Amino acid sequence: MTAPTSLHDLPAAERDLLDRIAGLAEGFAAEAGGFDERAEIAVGNLDVLHEAGLDAAVLPAHLGGTGLSYQAFGEAVRILAAADPSTATIVTMHSGAAVGLAELTRERQGGFFADELLAGKRFANALSEPTSGNRFLNPQQEARRAEGGWLLDGTKRFVSGSEIADYLLVNALVDGEPTFFAVIPDETVTIIPIWDTLGLRATRSQLLSFSDTLLREEYRGRSPRPGDFAAVPAGLPAISLGIADAALASLVDHARGRAILGKPLSHQQWIQHEVADAQSRLEAVHAFFQRTLAEADAGRPEFFSNLSRAKYLANKIAVDVAQLGVRVGGASGYLKQSPIQRHLRNAQAGQLMAYSTEVLATEIGKEVLGVVETPENEEVA
Structure with missing residues (x-):
């Protein structure tokens, strides 16, 4: 199929999805100030976006989704950000983590994480470290070998939507190489309650602490490649x-x-x-x-x-x-x-x-x- 060159050239299904998102965004805008004031995640916004088909659309076709174009995805996020930028930020990070895990772990997990995304589970990126600056794909924290995988001690910051996440996309150094894993939050993953920001307050992008958190071998993924949906x-x-x-x-x-x-x-x-x-x-x-x-x-x-x-x-x-x-x-x-x-x-x-x-x-x-x-x-x- 020829790639669209403008929003007017998008497939009808993508235009319909954008229309649905625009309709929902009107309601989001009316409530955005309250969620910002309370620094509260607008979980209802995320739920109705899933029901509207956004998660299924973002997932590439080879992973079981409908494979939203970059142009449509960018327009969807822009519409959401004009209404409620905290919701747009969580959607962006959730989409990146979910599609990333489905793609990076595909050889080991098959379609597990893709199916979880389609089922409405929530994902969050836990990549940025206090000592790695902007280089979030190049972690500095070394995981140590243990039975069944590797153990991670350290912190990850600005994890948008972490409090409602079923799965985290986490990276660490394994034998000196950046390596990516899926982590199911458990008692070894705790939130450090410092979230009191100037803006985007309703993202609740928390600081997470990992204490002997097992990075499981079966949840290990490959490195990102050109061609992965960014x-x-x-x-x-x-x-x-x-x-x-x-x-x-x-x-x-x-x-x-x-x-x-x-x-x-x-x-x-x-x-x-x-x-x-x-x-x-x-x-x-x-x-x-x-x-x-x-x-x-x-x-x-x-x-x-x-x-x-x-x-x-x-x-x-x-x-x-x-x-x-x-x-x-x-x-x-x-x-x-x-x-x-x-x-x-x-x-x-x-x-x-x-x-x-x-x-x-x-x-x-x-x-x-x-x-x-x-x-x-x-x-x-």
């Missing part, structure tokens, strides 16, 4: 773009509805100029992201590098639009009950997710400048 890299730019969409919508609502000296704020020229710049840049980033997802659907190798650029640009524009919203909102937008301040807090989170904007800027800059590293770790042009 749900997390594809979802991260979409989260920031959805936040930017929401921030711009709130800004516009405020500017139209707030009158100063007898005229709506929207009549002020400086606001018109700033909004023109922000909206145009946001559309440009959207277009680049959609082109990149079309490259992914077409199997072009450059798509992965361009996903990094898309994340960098999306993170930046989300913060810029959210900050403009605060400027336009003034003191009213700074109040806790205003959605403008929530969009600002949420926008900051995208820049911190691996790979952070600083790491991405370094990698992109090196590529553009032709900088390579020597074996002695010196940089030359």
